[in-house]
Amino acid sequence: MSGLIKSSLAKKYWMAATGLFLCLFLVGHLAGNLQLFIPGEEGKIQFNEYAKFMTTNPIVRVLSIVTFASVLFHVIDGIILTVANKKARPQNYAYSKPSKNSIWTSRNMGVLGTIILAFIITHLSNFWYKMKFGSLPVDSAGYTDLHGVVMEAFQSPIYVIIYVVSMVAIGFHLWHGFSSAFKTMGVSHKSYTPLIEKAGYAFSVIIPLGFALIPIYVFLTNS
Amino acid sequence: MNLTLKVWRQQNADSKGEMVTYKVSDITPDMSFLEMIDVLNEGILSGDIEDKQNYGPVAFDHDCREGICGMCSMYINGEPHGPGRAVTTCQLHMREFSDGETIYIEPWRAKAFPIIKDLVTDRSAFDRIIQAGGYVSVNTSGNTQDANALPIPKENADAAFDAATCIGCGACVAACKNSSAMLFTSAKVAQLSLLPQGEPEREKRVMDMVKQMDEEGFGNCTNTGACSVECPKEISLENIARMNREFLRANLTSSK
Ligand code: HEM
Ligand code: SF4
Ligand code: FES
Numbered sequence: 001m002s003g004l005i006k007s008s009l010a011k012k013y014w015m016a017a018t019g020l021f022l023c024l025f026l027v028g029h030l031a032g033n034l035q036l037f038i039p040g041e042e043g044k045i046q047f048n049e050y051a052k053f054m055t056t057n058p059i060v061r062v063l064s065i066v067t068f069a070s071v072l073f074h075v076i077d078g079i080i081l082t083v084a085n086k087k088a089r090p091q092n093y094a095y096s097k098p099s100k101n102s103i104w105t106s107r108n109m110g111v112l113g114t115i116i117l118a119f120i121i122t123h124l125s126n127f128w129y130k131m132k133f134g135s136l137p138v139d140s141a142g143y144t145d146l147h148g149v150v151m152e153a154f155q156s157p158i159y160v161i162i163y164v165v166s167m168v169a170i171g172f173h174l175w176h177g178f179s180s181a182f183k184t185m186g187v188s189h190k191s192y193t194p195l196i197e198k199a200g201y202a203f204s205v206i207i208p209l210g211f212a213l214i215p216i217y218v219f220l221t222n223s
Numbered sequence: 224m225n226l227t228l229k230v231w232r233q234q235n236a237d238s239k240g241e242m243v244t245y246k247v248s249d250i251t252p253d254m255s256f257l258e259m260i261d262v263l264n265e266g267i268l269s270g271d272i273e274d275k276q277n278y279g280p281v282a283f284d285h286d287c288r289e290g291i292c293g294m295c296s297m298y299i300n301g302e303p304h305g306p307g308r309a310v311t312t313c314q315l316h317m318r319e320f321s322d323g324e325t326i327y328i329e330p331w332r333a334k335a336f337p338i339i340k341d342l343v344t345d346r347s348a349f350d351r352i353i354q355a356g357g358y359v360s361v362n363t364s365g366n367t368q369d370a371n372a373l374p375i376p377k378e379n380a381d382a383a384f385d386a387a388t389c390i391g392c393g394a395c396v397a398a399c400k401n402s403s404a405m406l407f408t409s410a411k412v413a414q415l416s417l418l419p420q421g422e423p424e425r426e427k428r429v430m431d432m433v434k435q436m437d438e439e440g441f442g443n444c445t446n447t448g449a450c451s452v453e454c455p456k457e458i459s460l461e462n463i464a465r466m467n468r469e470f471l472r473a474n475l476t477s478s479k
Contacts, residue, residue: 003430003474008443009467081443085401088334088442094231094242095327097301098400101452106445107400180446186468188461 008084011077016181018074023178023203025067026170030210036150037217041140047150048143051131075117082110105176112173119166126153154218163215167208174204224250224317227325228263232278233338240338242327245272252318256305257285257295259317260328282341288313290455293390296397297342298329303394303453311392311455331393333402335439348439349391349407355435356428357411359420370420379417386414388456395450395458401442406450408436409466410458416469426473433470 004010032054035047054060098107105112130136131146139145153159178200182188187196225248233240247263254262264280266272286292295312299305305315320326328342336344361367375383387410395406412429415421421428444463451460 003433003470007433007470008437008441009433009470012443012467013471085403085442085445088402088440089332089400090334091332093298093301093329093332094229095301095329096298098398098449100302100306101398101449102400102447106447109445176446183446183460183464184444184467186464186471188464188468190461193461 011081012184014073015077015081016184018070018077019177019181021066021070022074023174023207025063025070026207026211028063030207033211033214036147036214039221044139044145044147045141045143047147048139048145049141051146052143055131071120075113078110078113103176105172106180109173109177112169115166115169116173119162119169122162123166126159151218151222154215155222157219160215160219164212167212170211171204171208174207175201178203224248224252224320224322226250226259226320226323229325229327230263230281230341231329232276232281232341233330234278235340236337240341242329243274243276243278245274247272250317252316254317255288255313256297256299256315256317257283257288257313278341282339282343284343285313290314291390293392293455296331296344296346296393298327298331298397300327303331303397304392304455308452309455309457311390314455331397333393333396333441335402335404335441336393336396344393346391346393348441349393349404351439352404352408352432352435353391353411356424356431357415359415359418360424361420373419375418383414383417386410386417386458386462389414389454389458390456392455394453394455396441398449398453399442399444400447400449401445403444403450404436404439404441405444405463405466406454406458406460408432409462412466412469413462416465425469426477429466429469429473430477433466 004013032050035043035050037043038046054064127146127149130149131144136144136146136149139147154163179193179197182196183193225246228245228247229242230245231240232243245263245267247259247266250259250262260281260283263272267274267278267280284294284296286294288295290311290313293311295304297304297312299312299315304310304312306319307315330336330338330342331344331346333344335348336346338344389407389410391407393407396402396404399406412432415428416425446460446463448460451458
């Protein structure tokens with residue numbers, strides 16, 4: 001059993017399990033965010049009502065704690081693995097051509113992860129913190145007006161760029177990460193691994209694209 | 224062909240090494256890469272090739288020179304065993320290079336493979352991983368059973384054979400950005416876990432071999448796939464997933 005905590009493979013299992021859970025989270029999060037495409041007062045109230053549900057429903061609260069824990073585990077585990085991997089080659093090659101044998105994203109999961117982490121922190125302080133601890137005005141139906149905060153934030157081209165770039169980073173992270181996580185968990189077979197890989201490529205394009213379209217849409221329609 | 228070689232020279236394990244430039248000429252396209260190094264060494268010994276710092280002939284590992292022993296470890300132009308696919312350095316031919324080219328030649332680089340001299344590294348970490356579990360225990364009291372007496376599904380026999388073609392060269396570790404030994408270790412685990420003879424020690428084997436692999440200081444796998452691309456025997460990445468599965472299963476079910 002101790003092999004499931006201390007070994008190199010255990011660290012990988014945790015990385016993959018938390019990574020895949022976060023992929024599920026992304027789906028849920030995007031589904032909710034798509035409501036930001038609904039125009040007018042109706043869209044505003046629907047989104048704010050949804051935001052209230054997301055901060056008060058007990059099941060959602062449990063899920064959000066698991067999400068926070070997953071991010072934390074994934075980040076700490078990622079740092080431990082990356083540091084150990086660097087130590088395993090104290091002296092580098094004078095001349096190396098890794099592009100001949102592997103794709104860029106697979107070799108830069110740590111860099112991409114760091115960009116994502118910086119984004120998560122910015123993102124939480126932009127919206128989550130304000131919703132949870134800020135004093136926001138209410139909309140015409142009496143809900144805390146998170147919708148207004150979102151609309152305001154995405155007036156700024158800088159924010160829009162930060163968001164879009166971060167979604168590109170998530171896309172690259174998952175281009176390799178999605179199917180890699182299945183292999184890490186031992187789920188691999190000639191018959192279905194190519195399908196998982198294709199699904200991973202589709203996921204890593206569609207989900208980040210969905211997220212990225214929101215700030216672009218808000219920016220273009222509100223300014 | 225005339226070539227410029229940039230070769231890693233290092234007197235011993237403790238000294239600091241450096242890349243040293245040599246000029247070789249009269250290389251024919253049908254020479255193997257090791258024969259080209261032989262020409263270099265003869266030139267250094269005879270004084271025809273300038274060796275300013277007096278390092279002497281380049282030390283390198285080789286034995287069979289036909290792609291089966293796994294000794295000829297060289298990181299050539301940024302890849303283990305050079306630009307060819309499914310070949311070892313001894314099977315790499317000079318026709319892969321062009322006249323006037325500069326070729327970089329370095330040893331495997333990994334903490335677990337310390338340099339002994341020049342291009343020679345100590346790969347006994349692999350031996351210790353094998354010793355930890357890469358075997359089957361058989362009764363040798365005189366009534367040893369014929370291995371072919373046990374029925375084995377064709378698919379398993381094929382997959383086990385493919386895994387067993389690993390020659391322990393270490394190119395997978397050299398190619399991996401994490402210096403991970405997962406491809407090697409997983410090939411050795413898979414080869415035995417697929418066969419009925421390997422069944423009794425199945426759980427213990429994977430647990431002990433992974434433990435040894437970790438203790439040797441290899442890095443962790445990120446599934447980049449570099450190992451499999453550079454492997455002279457084209458060992459499949461599927462073996463790594465199989466080992467991940469075996470290890471999970473062993474830890475959940477073993478009574479140990
Ligand atoms: C939206 C958030 C994220 C998702 C959905 C996600 C997903 C994944 C997935 C599926 C993997 C593949 C696991 C495997 O190969 O077995 C992975 C690997 C990795 N992630 Fe993330 N990740 C996220 C955020 C982060 C963050 C914030 C970091 C910051 C440190 C990070 C660092 C890493 C690293 C270093 C790896 C590679 C580990 C390795 O195999 O060597 N990730 N991620
Ligand atoms: S898996 Fe391939 S590259 Fe690694 S030691 Fe075996 S033969 Fe060499
Ligand atoms: S010298 Fe034996 S494999 Fe190259």
